[in-house]
Amino acid sequence: MNDVINLLNQHRSIRKFTEQSVPSEWVGEIVKAGQAAATSSFIQACTVIQVSQGDVRNQLAECSGNQIYVAQAPIFLVFCADMHRHKDACEQHQQHMLSGYTEQFLTASLDCGLFAQNCAVAAESLGLGVVYIGGLRNQIARVSELLELPELVYPVFGMCLGFPDQNPEIKPRLPLEIVLKHEKYSVDADVKHMHEYDAQVQEYYRTRTGGGKEMTWTEQISGMLVKESRPHMLPFLNEKGFLLK
Ligand SMILES: Cc1cc2nc3c(=O)[nH]c(=O)nc-3n(C[C@H](O)[C@H](O)[C@H](O)COP(=O)(O)O)c2cc1C
Structure with missing residues (x-):
């Protein structure tokens, strides 16, 4: 732009x-x-x-x-x-x-x-x-x-x-559809977009680590926020x- x-x-x-x-x-x-x-x-x-x-x-x-x-x-x-x-x-x-x-x-x-x-x-x-x-x-x-x-x-x-x-590599961020909401808070479309994002993050880690790490975003967060x-x-x-x- x-x-x-x-x-x-x-x-x-x-x-x-x-x-x-x-x-x-x-x-x-x-x-x-x-x-x-x-x-x-x-x-x-x-x-x-x-x-x-x-x-x-x-x-x-x-x-x-x-x-x-x-x-x-x-x-x-x-x-x-x-x-x-x-x-x-x-x-x-x-x-x-x-x-x-x-x-x-x-x-x-x-x-x-x-x-x-x-x-x-x-x-x-x-x-x-x-x-x-x-x-x-x-x-x-x-x-x-x-x-x-x-x-x-x-x-x-x-x-x-x-x-x-x-x-x-540039680390992929959450899809815009999840972080930019309109008029009010809603989670309706989040699950679908989150699955896509998880796959994207997994691919990012796979490439970055030569296959050593394959973690999704939700896996990473769920491992972290229980501590x-x-x-x-x-x-x-x-x-x-x-x-x-
Ligand atoms: C407030 C803050 C603290 C952070 N602390 C660390 C840190 O202690 N060590 C580190 O390696 N990265 C740290 N980071 C970097 C994040 O891990 C990184 O920004 C995030 O994973 C996204 O990756 P990117 O910056 O390459 O896009 C920190 C980032 C922020 C905003």
Whole structure:
């Protein structure tokens, strides 16, 4: 349709990078593009921490379940939802900020998602590859300590960036008929489309793994969502001052 839409549709996560370094000024441009995203009530609640290769980066890789590309990627960014400076802003005007609302957690986390996705698209437009790293939340308290995050700041996810050293296939998404509904919510046509999609995903994995993996989407999801999902998150977020009311 146009270059922007073509770029968006070409996305695939990159988990192997060449050793070619990324020009340092690109990082600033990528983060500025992130800042250009819409932000709930102008709160601008995202802070990015760039972590260079070395001991802390290696520990972040460990925290993420030993995802080797976290240690190896030329650039690694951690996107933090940050309501800390808002407390300072209130204090500057002799106001006491009421924090801990679920709404604030939601808006700060959403801000980070929109910010990061702008960064991802900007990076891809420069020929870089990216992968988000939610695995950081496996050991979120340790990540928070390593990065010295204060109260009202939490690491939402990381992102590896660099020049791609692999060319994976684009992963098929759910059919439009399932995700775009008209006038009201309805599941009438979903089962039929889901069967077709399952076959498509199975074929994708078969090709990608040379026949080693043949999982459908519903199989993958049903295997995942019967397990506990990082139950340490709520107490951690409470401790940081989020999700208290
Ligand atoms: C918030 C978020 C966290 C993610 N965390 C990880 C991660 O820790 N490790 C990883 O290899 N991929 C991670 N991914 C990448 C997804 O697995 C990937 O986007 C998804 O399988 C679709 O594949 P694609 O990006 O190649 O289209 C994450 C993606 C998102 C949006």
